[in-house]
Amino acid sequence: QRGVANMGRVDEALYQDYETEQERHKREEKHRREMERLLQNLKKRKAPEDEIEQKKKDLIAKQQGASTGRSSSRMMFYKVTVRDNGMGMKHSEIPDMLGRVLSGTKYGVKQTRGKFGLGAKMALIWSKMSTGLPIEIYSARPGSKTKSYYKLDIDIRQNLPNVHECAELPNEEGWHGAELSVTISGTAVYYRAKILKYLQQIAVITPYAEFSFDFKGEDEKNSFKTIFERRTSVMPPTPEATKHHPSSVDLELVKRLIAATRYTRLSTFLGKEFDCVSKDLAERIADELGSGALSNPGDLQEQDILRLHQLLHEVRFPDPDGKHLSPAGEYNLRLGVMKEMRPDMVATYGGSVGVFEGHAFIVEAAVSMGGRNVKSGINIFRYANRIPLLFEGGSDVITRTALKRINWNSYNINQSQDKVGVFVSLVSTKIPFKGAGKEYIADDVQDIQDAVKSAIQNCCIQLKKKIVRQQAAREQRQRKKNLVKYIPNVSSAVFTVLQSISERNVGRVATEQIFSDIRKGSVTEDSLTEMLERHVERIDTDMAMEYQMQQGKGNNVIAYLVPKSSRHRLSDMLEHEVAVISLLDRAGLV
Numbered sequence: 001q002r003g004v005a006n007m008g009r010v011d012e013a014l015y016q017d018y019e020t021e022q023e024r025h026k027r028e029e030k031h032r033r034e035m036e037r038l039l040q041n042l043k044k045r046k047a048p049e050d051e052i053e054q055k056k057k058d059l060i061a062k063q064q065g066a067s068t069g070r071s072s073s074r075m076m077f078y079k080v081t082v083r084d085n086g087m088g089m090k091h092s093e094i095p096d097m098l099g100r101v102l103s104g105t106k107y108g109v110k111q112t113r114g115k116f117g118l119g120a121k122m123a124l125i126w127s128k129m130s131t132g133l134p135i136e137i138y139s140a141r142p143g144s145k146t147k148s149y150y151k152l153d154i155d156i157r158q159n160l161p162n163v164h165e166c167a168e169l170p171n172e173e174g175w176h177g178a179e180l181s182v183t184i185s186g187t188a189v190y191y192r193a194k195i196l197k198y199l200q201q202i203a204v205i206t207p208y209a210e211f212s213f214d215f216k217g218e219d220e221k222n223s224f225k226t227i228f229e230r231r232t233s234v235m236p237p238t239p240e241a242t243k244h245h246p247s248s249v250d251l252e253l254v255k256r257l258i259a260a261t262r263y264t265r266l267s268t269f270l271g272k273e274f275d276c277v278s279k280d281l282a283e284r285i286a287d288e289l290g291s292g293a294l295s296n297p298g299d300l301q302e303q304d305i306l307r308l309h310q311l312l313h314e315v316r317f318p319d320p321d322g323k324h325l326s327p328a329g330e331y332n333l334r335l336g337v338m339k340e341m342r343p344d345m346v347a348t349y350g351g352s353v354g355v356f357e358g359h360a361f362i363v364e365a366a367v368s369m370g371g372r373n374v375k376s377g378i379n380i381f382r383y384a385n386r387i388p389l390l391f392e393g394g395s396d397v398i399t400r401t402a403l404k405r406i407n408w409n410s411y412n413i414n415q416s417q418d419k420v421g422v423f424v425s426l427v428s429t430k431i432p433f434k435g436a437g438k439e440y441i442a443d444d445v446q447d448i449q450d451a452v453k454s455a456i457q458n459c460c461i462q463l464k465k466k467i468v469r470q471q472a473a474r475e476q477r478q479r480k481k482n483l484v485k486y487i488p489n490v491s492s493a494v495f496t497v498l499q500s501i502s503e504r505n506v507g508r509v510a511t512e513q514i515f516s517d518i519r520k521g522s523v524t525e526d527s528l529t530e531m532l533e534r535h536v537e538r539i540d541t542d543m544a545m546e547y548q549m550q551q552g553k554g555n556n557v558i559a560y561l562v563p564k565s566s567r568h569r570l571s572d573m574l575e576h577e578v579a580v581i582s583l584l585d586r587a588g589l590v
Contacts, residue, residue, distance in 0.1 A: 031063050034059060034063070035056070035059060038055055038056070038059055039052070039056075042055060047376065048376055050375075051375055051376050054375060061189065061190055061193060062190065064189050064190065076185065076186065076187060076188065077131060077183060077184070077185050078183070078184055078185075078186060078188065079181060079182070079183050080123070080181070080182050080183075080184060081179065081180070081181040082179070082180050082181075083177065083178070083179040083180075084177045084178055084179075085175070085176065085177040086176070086177045086178060087141065087142065087176070087177075088139045088140050088141045088142070088144070088176050088177055088178055089137075089139045089141075089148070089178060090141070091139075091148040091168060094137055094139060094148060094150050095150065095152060095161035095163055096161065098120055098121060098124060098135065098137060098150075098152065098161070098180075099121075099124070099152050099153070099154045099160070099161025099162065099163070100121075100154070100159055100160060100161055101121055101125075101154070101159055111239040111324070111325050111326055111385055111427055111428065111429055120135075120180055121154070123135070123180070123182045123184075124153065124154055124182065125154065125156070126182070126184055127153070127182045127183060127184050128153055128154060128156065130184050130185040130186075131183050131184060131185055133153075133182075133183040134151050134152055134153040134162075134164050135151070135152060135153065135180060135181065135182045136149075136150070136151050136180070136181040136182075137149070137150045137151075137152070137178070137179070137180050137181075138178070138179040139177070139178045139179070140171050140175055140176045140177065141176060142176040143176070144171055144176065145170070145171055146168045146169060146170060146171050147168070147169050147170075147171040147175065148167075148168055148169075149165070149166070149167045149168070149169055150163060150165065150166055151163075151164040151165040151166075152164060188215075188217075192215070194390060195213070196213070196226065197390065198388055198390055199211070199213055199226070199228060200228070200340055201381055201383070201388035201390075202228075202388060203228035203336065203339070203340050204333075204336035204337055204339075204340050204341070204381065204423065205328050205332075205333070205336055205383055205386050205388070205425060206328075206332075206336070206386070207230065207231040207232050207332050207335040207336040207339055208230060208231070208232050208233060208234060208235045208332065209228075209230060210227075210228065210229055210230035211227075211228055212225060212226065212227040212228065213225070213226045213228075228340075229339075231335045231336070231339045232331075232332065232335055234329075234331060234332065236326045236327065236328055236329055236332065237326050238326060239324060239325060239326040240323070240324040241324070242275055242320070242324040242429070243273060243274055243275040244257075244273075244274055244275060244358075245274070245275050245276055245317065245320055245358030245359065246270075246274045246275075246276070246277060246312040246313075246315070246317050246358065247312060247313055247317055247357065247358035248357055248358030248359055248430070249274075249309070249312060249358075250309075251305070251306070251309045254305060254308060254309050254312070255305060257269075257273050258297050258298065258300065258305065259298075261273055261297060261298075263297065264296050264297075264298075265294055265295070265296070265297075266282075266286045266289070266294070266295045266296070266297050266300075267279070267282040267283045267285075267286045267294075268282070269297040270282035270285055270286065274312075275320055276317050276318045276319070276320060277317065281315075281317075285311055285312075285315060288311060288315075289304065289307060289308055289311060317358075319353075319355045319360070320353075320355060320358070320359070320360040321353065321360070322353030322360035322361075322362060324360070324429070325353070325360055325361075325362055325427050325428070325429070326427065327350065327362045327364050327425065327427045328364060328383075328386055328425055328427075329350065329364075330348040330349065330350045330364065333348050333364055333366050333423065333425065334346060334348045334366060337366050337368050337421065337423060341368055341371040341372060341373075341374060341421055342371050342372040343368035343369055343370050343371035343374075343421065344368075344369050344370030344371070345368065345369045345370070345463060345466050345467075345470075346366060346367070346368040346369070347366065347367050347368075347458075347459040347460070347462035347463045347466075348364070348365070348366040348459065349364070349365050349366075349455050349458040349459050349462075350362070350364045350455075351363040351364065351365075351451050351454060351455045354447050354448070354451050355447065356428070356430070356432065356445055356447050356448060357430070359428050359429045359430040360428065360429065361426060361427065361428035361448065361451070362426075362427050362428070363424065363425070363426050363448070363451040363452055363454075363455045364424070364425045364427075364455065365422070365423060365424045365425070365452070365455035365456050365458070365459050366421075366422075366423040366459060367420065367421065367422055367423070367456060367459035367460060367463055368420070368421035368423070369413070369418060369419065369420060369421075369463065369467075370418075370419050371419060371421060374419040374421055375419065376416070376417055376418070376419055377415065377416055377417075377418075377419075377420065378402055378403060378408075378415050378420050378422060379419070379420065379421045379422065380393060380398060380399050380402050380403075380422045380424075381421065381422065381423045381424070382396055382398045382399070382424060382440075382441070383423070383424065383425035383426065384425075384426055384427075384431045384433070384441060385426075385427050385428070385431060386425065386427065389439055389440060389441075390439070391437065391439040391440075392435060392437065392439040392440045393439075393440060394440075395434065395440050395443060396440035396441050396443065397440075397441045397442060397443040397445070397448055397449055397452055398422075398424040398426075398441065398452055399440075400443050401449060401452045401453050401456065402422045402424075402456060405449075405453050406453065406456055406457065406460070408420070408460070411460040411461070411463060411464040411467070412464055412467045412468065412471070413460065413463070413464075413467070422456060424452055424455065424456065426441060426448065426452075432445050432448070476540065479540075480536060480540045483536045484533065484536060487529055487532045487533055487536070488529060490532065491525055491526075491528040491529040491532055492525055494528060495518075495523075495524070495525040495528050498518055498523075499518055502516075502518045502519055
């Protein structure tokens with residue numbers, strides 16, 4: 001095993017990360033030129049100050065990460081501990097659950113979180129490859145008086161758990177859940193921001209969960225703790241397992257299902273082992289196959305199985321209903337965005353169930369405007385089965401749809417200057433990932449592409465109504481501000497003209513009273529200013545009421561300031577263009 005001790009160096013120039021004075025000067029000069037180019041580009045397109053500062057920080061972090069990356073021989077080691085308050089694991093099952101990579105056969109499909117199905121075993125394999133140190137596990141079931149402790153790793157060649165220590169300890173605090181600690185190598189200078197971004201996106205999609213991230217650096221200055229608080233107790237329903245849809249199975253799966261089935265009739269096998277296959281349809285498929293509904297599926301020959309597999313992909317089956325899926329829900333998505341991003345406005349939309357190659361899927365979306373730590377432009381947040389996708393976003397169907405298939409100007413949104421957040425979540429029993437890392441969703445599935453576009457557009461339609469109202473209110477405030485600004489000049493000019501006319505004692509009969517008031521001093525420049533201000537305020541109020549009536553036309557609501565009962569009698573109605581009010585008749589109280 002490799003240790004994690006910090007060994008002293010005798011000959012610094014022997015190591016890969018040794019940097020001569022000339023190399024250091026060259027690196028610093030390169031960093032300076034990169035910073036100058038960045039600032040020139042940002043100033044050229046008149047980027048706001050907050051974006052400039054963020055870009056500078058990102059570049060500095062990238063440069064520091066690149067500089068640190070040279071020191072592969074002086075890599076930092078971190079102990080990562082994850083603790084939850086879930087159901088825990090059975091003591092006897094822990095070695096196989098964490099120390100063996102299983103390749104079991106699945107006879108049903110289910111919406112699952114994650115990508116590879118390895119879970120904590122991925123962290124164990126990472127530790128095995130980077131430091132060689134075992135993983136430590138504590139676990140306790142609800143109500144258990146003891147908690148399990150294991151220190152183990154995995155024999156990669158034999159695919160067997162290698163248990164170093166095992167014990168059952170007292171559980172005096174009554175805790176239940178699981179705690180895993182793994183020692184890995186890495187660089188926190190550059191990737192710390194990625195970790196925090198990942199956790200923030202997890203907090204957006206799971207506002208019903210509370211979790212914290214505690215980083216203990218080499219000194220107090222580099223240590224910090226971040227808490228993501230719970231906003232609601234409403235959780236999405238648990239995903240349900242369902243049978244395979246006939247059009248989604250491959251040949252090997254058909255063979256495994258036939259080998260494992262307990263049904264002796266082909267029609268029963270088709271109806272029970274597959275989803276969306278009725279009894280009548282199963283019999284018709286068996287007859288089409290030529291084996292007959294009563295034939296035993298175990299007696300099918302290789303050629304019959306090939307024909308059956310072909311039929312399953314050619315027959316028209318009903319689409320799955322999607323009841324087995326578990327999307328986050330518009331309520332949770334909205335709460336998560338509001339909690340973490342603090343936007344000025346947000347709109348959400350939950351799409352209907354779609355089908356891709358026999359697998360049901362649901363697309364949900366949220367679009368926000370403004371917010372905390374949001375850059376100008378289109379900021380895209382992608383989720384697959386409620387798990388954030390951070391990398392390789394350029395080829396993702398969500399990214400390409402948001403940037404290339406949405407006409408943001410038609411919704412009064414400036415995609416280069418406004419701070420726009422686009423959150424799209426796709427849940428399905430099969431996510432069409434691309435690439436070995438499964439970091440982005442394929443852009444060649446038309447049904448998913450259309451569903452993503454529709455979800456974003458529906459959010460934009462909601463936002464457009466809010467933006468139009470906001471712009472109208474802003475224009476009204478600006479109009480009032482301009483009128484008020486010129487009231488003193490207008491009052492002075494009008495008063496000077498009236499005063500000049502009154503001194504010459506000319507004018508019509510209808511206006512003689514005001515000249516008399518000016519000569520008496522009861523009408524002054526200040527009083528004219530006050531009257532004009534009142535007039536502007538009244539006009540502004542009338543226009544606001546008229547606009548509200550236009551926006552809420554047809555939405556009439558009967559409301560009582562006090563509960564209405566048989567003891568109350570109302571007086572005559574007072575009618576107005578905004579509302580109709582009936583006052584309580586005190587004399588009519590029973």
